[in-house]
Amino acid sequence: MNKPRGTQDILPSEVHKWHHVESTFRDVCRRFGYKEIRTPLFEYTNLFKRGVGETTDVVSKEMYTVFNSREYTNYIAKRELMDAPPLDVMKDFMNDKNGMTLKPEGTAPVARSFVENKMYADSQPTKMYYVTACSRHERPQAGRLRQFHQFGVEIFSAYGASADAESIAVADTFMRELGLTNIELNINSVGCPECRPKYHEILKSFLSSKLDKLCETCQERYEKNPLRILDCKNPSCQAELVEAPVMLDHLCDDCEDHFGKLKTYLEAMGVEYVIDPKIVRGLDYYTKTAFEFISGEIGAQSTVCGGGRYNKLVAEIGGPETPGVGFGMGIERLIMTLEANGIEFPAPATPDLFIVAMGEEALAPAVGLTQKLRLKGISADTDHMGRSMKAQMKFADKMNATHTVVLGSNEIDQGKAQIKNMESGEQTEVSITDIDSIVAIIKG
């Protein structure tokens, strides 16, 4: 048996890295005033269709969508009774009955919960963070898995650019605290429903004369999503685009003002940024601010963190008109970047005491002592393998136990034993019934 393609086991030998980044993230969020939210593994498919956008790659071809087979059967039966034309029943069913989709991203579920739980009725803004697994059916490659994990934050109800700046500052502070310095923040504005359509027309008229010189995919993008042409990696397309108009030069007054303030606030917080007019996000809900944190060390998937403002999302999924801004960060990519930069993770905890049990007679007293120490908060362990004393000592050494104690018939008869400090080799005699003094020696 093997694990599904594109999934990963986080092994005991690796998990301390996850604990470290998770606890650092939680602590940064605490200081910024964000509270954790946990949403379900799966949602009704329509949430993502409406929230993320039906035409996006994520929704149109990467979602893990499932449905309840009994509902499906009932649905077909009903249609037959109604004598309805069952053309593409499966698709029909999934649109009508919703189906369920494993969440491919974190923002839409959080927005759904914001609306469903009427959080907009509380004092605003609402500031939340999440740590979650996401699933997307893509071809795995470096820094890309089918099940991956995200940190993210969302701020609802704040129109001002200080909220955009704050969410960026959360990511920036977090990564700095982990020791990451050579990671670049790129910012842009993708406009709003006021100015973006106008810009599209300007861009299309610029491109219309050059259309035949663009690559095939860009020619397709011309009608569907002309913005995407800007970040085509094909060098010949890029050559045609040097003079291309950029969204930033065609923002409406409101977006222009917002972007200017964002820069001011970032500077006030000491967050360094680079303006990249070519950032285009593939999720439909972004308006105004879009940003990415880029690392050059994890293969082709260089975006460690991506986010922006989404003023239309909450209304789109049926809530009151409410602005929002936030980011998502790939935990696997983050850890890869930390490793590529040689950043050390805090060493995993090691046992405080290993109790060497000599022979089966000693095992009951050893197990008993182990338990008493554990109840006192000590990480204590003893032999489960029936090993010789020497082998148990080797094992204790391999586990990096800081102390050992040998329990044999002598110790049990006399009620005294030698606790050995494994680093110094020093031994201290203790009464094996005096738990507090054993604890005192171990805590040194």
Next chain:
RNA sequence: GCGGUUGUAGUCAAGUGGUUAAGACACAGGAUUGUGGCUCCUGCAUUCGUGGGUUCGAAUCCCAUCAGCCGCCCCA
């Protein structure tokens, strides 16, 4: 969805048609009958991702399949 590449023990690997598949690390046991790290000794793949085929003979050649890795697209 498309393209490239790799597949020999827990890990890194040698082997490129001819009897028992190197080596290293790891793991396990031992080296004066009660104390770890160093050293030494011993053990550890009836089998080379899987299934077919070619051949007197296949880890080595061919086909298929699966898996991993990398890239495109897109995204975290």
